[in-house]
Amino acid sequence: MQSIALVVGTLFGSLINLNHPGNYIHWGFIQMSYSNLLVIILMVIVFFAAILIPFKTHKNKGADR
Amino acid sequence: MTITDPKISSNGQSDLSKSADLPEDADQWTAKIRHVAVEALPPQRLLPDRQPAYVASWIYVFGVTTVAALGVVIATGLVLSIMGPNWWHVSSTGLFVNSLHMWSVEVFFFAMVIHLWGKFFMAAWRGRRRATWITGVISFLVSVGAAFTGYLSQQNFDSQWISTQAKDGINSTGAGAIFNVTNFGQMIMWHIVLLPLVVVALVGIHVLMVRLRGVVPPFAAKGETPGADMAGADSDGATSGAEVPA
Numbered sequence: 001m002q003s004i005a006l007v008v009g010t011l012f013g014s015l016i017n018l019n020h021p022g023n024y025i026h027w028g029f030i031q032m033s034y035s036n037l038l039v040i041i042l043m044v045i046v047f048f049a050a051i052l053i054p055f056k057t058h059k060n061k062g063a064d065r
Numbered sequence: 066m067t068i069t070d071p072k073i074s075s076n077g078q079s080d081l082s083k084s085a086d087l088p089e090d091a092d093q094w095t096a097k098i099r100h101v102a103v104e105a106l107p108p109q110r111l112l113p114d115r116q117p118a119y120v121a122s123w124i125y126v127f128g129v130t131t132v133a134a135l136g137v138v139i140a141t142g143l144v145l146s147i148m149g150p151n152w153w154h155v156s157s158t159g160l161f162v163n164s165l166h167m168w169s170v171e172v173f174f175f176a177m178v179i180h181l182w183g184k185f186f187m188a189a190w191r192g193r194r195r196a197t198w199i200t201g202v203i204s205f206l207v208s209v210g211a212a213f214t215g216y217l218s219q220q221n222f223d224s225q226w227i228s229t230q231a232k233d234g235i236n237s238t239g240a241g242a243i244f245n246v247t248n249f250g251q252m253i254m255w256h257i258v259l260l261p262l263v264v265v266a267l268v269g270i271h272v273l274m275v276r277l278r279g280v281v282p283p284f285a286a287k288g289e290t291p292g293a294d295m296a297g298a299d300s301d302g303a304t305s306g307a308e309v310p311a
Contacts, residue, residue, distance in 0.1 A: 005157040039175070047179050050123035057121040 111276055120280055127180035128275070134173035135268060139261065141166040146257055150220055170212055177205060189281040197274035204267040211264055214256035217246055228252075 023034045090096050144162050145153050152159035181201070190198040217228050228246045235241045245251055 002157050043178055047182050053123055055121045055123050
């Protein structure tokens with residue numbers, strides 16, 4: 001289990017270095033970390049994608065439903 | 066409750082089910098509650114095979130995504146409570162389950178906020194669905210409290226920082242006398258007992274309300290007669306007309 005954790009940790013740990021104080025945006029009285037801002041932007045993108053991307057449905061087997 | 070002598074069938078099981086709904090038992094509280102419950106939510110409505118055609122959109126999947134994430138939150142939380150802090154702080158498996166618990170909360174809120182936006186812009190309180198909307202709003206607010214007490218229960222520098230920052234805010238409301246964010250024992254009890262019970266109960270009521278009133282139909286397009294081709298557009302949530310398998 002420890003070797004798996006080491007491999008996973010090495011793989012993902014190399015993508016983003018989190019070993020430093022967080023970065024924040026300051027916009028008037030609003031103060032927010034870049035990671036929180038990223039999550040909000042992702043939510044907006046997923047929201048519009050959910051509206052715009054067609055949803056594949058099952059073939060309707062009912063004759064006139 | 067009437068005491069009866071059960072007939073034992075040939076397979077060795079009692080046959081009390083056939084004695085249900087006897088006319089002389091109609092005024093018993095068990096019969097009354099059963100009748101009200103079955104009339105409001107018959108099995109076909111409680112677990113339907115088909116949904117109205119308008120549900121075939123990605124925006125409708127975020128409610129069930131939220132419920133699925135809540136299931137993972139509860140399951141991983143149960144494992145953490147069984148094994149304890151020494152396990153989740155030190156062992157690799159414990160750290161992994163601890164991370165699963167945290168990331169499923171992230172998915173829970175991510176999906177819930179998109180669900181909230183979708184339902185807000187389709188005015189999901191229409192058609193006698195006010196109770197569905199209100200239970201959703203209260204679930205969201207209580208979930209924020211559950212997550213907050215979770216961050217306070219981490220037993221690390223992060224939780225110390227959050228609690229010392231939050232105490233001034235809580236104290237300024239006057240609630241600090243009974244809700245002490247620097248009291249670890251109180252916060253973890255709120256986090257693992259009180260608030261999960263409330264969240265699960267509220268989400269349960271919310272889902273039952275969706276089953277009772279049906280999924281809210283979208284607004285009619287410009288120039289279109291409202292409800293002309295929309296199943297379930299009636300005010301009582303019935304879902305007749307075009308449907309697709311669930």
